Amino acid sequence: MRFYRPPKILSWMSSSLIWRVNIEQKEIHLTFDDGPHPTVTPRVIEILQRHQVKAVFFCVGENIRKYPEVAKMILYEGHKIGNHTFNHLKGWSTSDELYFQNIDVCDEEIEHIIEEFNKEQMLLNPKSKPAETSNLFRPPYGRITPSQIRELTTSYHPPKRIIMWDLLTFDYDRRLNWKTALYYLIKKTRNGSIVVFHDSIKAEKQLFHMLETYIVSMKQKGFTFTNSID
Ligand SMILES: [Zn+2]
Structure with missing residues (x-):
């Protein structure tokens, strides 16, 4: 069996890392990494919209720059955008200076897209609630x-x-047996679980096999979904 849950040692390493939130609530926190992507992200948004689920998208700054309209779709649906660095850098093999610079550039990109989005929304509907930046990384x-x-x-x-x-879904693994993965995902989900999917081409096939069934099954078990993790 694959390892779906992070090893405990990692959770002990630092109390500043967040692995689960609001564990007294029957809530699940869906997150999508590595987007925005021009075809995968809109399909994810459409599924979430159909089931009235809000999520956090951990976006790579350079993808926001490439696909600003897709980033705005995320905001339009009331999802949050979190920082996933500008170039998807590995912290272990990157100097602190470069790492923080890369995070800062990603923050600027996120701020810029939110500003643009809010300006456009203001023109369309002056009463619309502006999108806000988040401190999620x-x-x-x-x-x-x-x-x-x-x-x-x-x-x-x-x-x-x-x-x-x-919980990791391993959706990025093209050889994944998604039925087994989905089975364990449903079984292992608990109060406050933070679940990782990827809105990327690599994950596309596995992701779309799993996402909707997962949402429906968990709702049947009495769970709700929320993107309030800040
Ligand atoms: Zn990533």
């Missing part, structure tokens, strides 16, 4: 050093909330 590959964690959670204004996960 997810390290690509989950690889981040203790000094990077410290800096992001203490020196940044506002401090970053470093969102890890309670």
